[in-house]
Amino acid sequence: MNRTPSTELELATFAGGCFWCMVSPFEQLPGIHGIISGYTGGHTENPTYEQVCYGGTGHYEAVQITFDPVIFPYRKLLDLFWQQIDPTDAGGQFHDRGESYRTAIFYHNEGQQKEAEQSKTALEESGRFDKSIVTQILPAARFHPAEDYHQEYHKKKPAHYKRYRIGSGREDFISHHWSKPENPEEIKQRLNKIQYEVTQNSGTERPFTGQYWDHTGEGIYVDIVSGEPLFSSRDKYDAGCGWPSFTRPLREYSIKEKIDTSHFMVRTEVRSREANSHLGHVFDDGPQPTGLRYCINSAALRFVAKEDLENEGYGEYLQLFE
Structure with a gap:
């Protein structure tokens, strides 16, 4: 396979609950050129964090990843995305409740849409979860970068970030469902x-x-x-x-x-x-x-x-x- 870096980078946009927790899983991977936390899928221009969380703007907290599909293909990003979330929860993620914490895959082209749908079907058929997969697959909408305070939060406030991951229930859920326990x-x-x-x-x-x-x-x-x-x-x-x-x-x-x-x-x-x-x-x-x-x-x-x-x-x- 030709692994020569592509001259055309792509975007991947994932909503997985609190965007603080959706950056580090994709960092330091070959072919990843940048990750931004932000808001997408809503009906208000230039939303703020307070508006998104408490004002009913319809936005999702999300991350937008710039990646080289030749080095790190979209399907591998999808695999990582599923491993960060509870895809059966329609009301939020873990202790975070409300529409801004819903999960979704926002596709940027037909190829991404097809791969996202295939990956969702494969997860449903795997039997890993005993409830239906409710994560939506939606066309990409305008993405609004979040305030500077929220960018790379895990690096700015590492102790609080670690406590939050554990306290919210995300860490235990991932460990239970996505570790590879074997006999x-x-x-x-x-x-x-x-x-x-x-x-x-x-x-x-x-x-x-x-x-x-x-x-x-x-x-x-x-x-x-x-x-x-x-x-x-x-x-x-x-x-x-x-x-x-x-x-x-x-x-x-x-x-x-x-x-x-x-x-x-x-x-x-x-x-x-x-x-x-x-x-x-x-x-x-x-x-x-x-x-x-x-x-x-x-x-x-x-x-x-x-x-x-x-x-x-x-x-x-x-x-x-x-």
């Missing part, structure tokens, strides 16, 4: 002893024994359980600790952090979002520009070489190595 026995059959101990029981491999602690090939490292992309060889370095070390994940959204007080220490554990695999810990003694050291167990990872990315379904990450 522990089935996982045990697929993993070797140390892989299972690390990912499922929060174990730690002995330093300098893992497969990747001194690995130098070009490619990405994915979750051994789910295949979710986690780290790039471009961000890997030798920290001298005997475990693979990275300055950053491929996407911050793919990593969950948790306080770990085991072994009479206070550390920050890192887990994968999709499979909830234990990966390792993150420390603040890494090199610049991040100052972070993601100390990860080899047993939690699988390496996909640069030359195999396309064949294994990770072709969008080829641009990292060009």
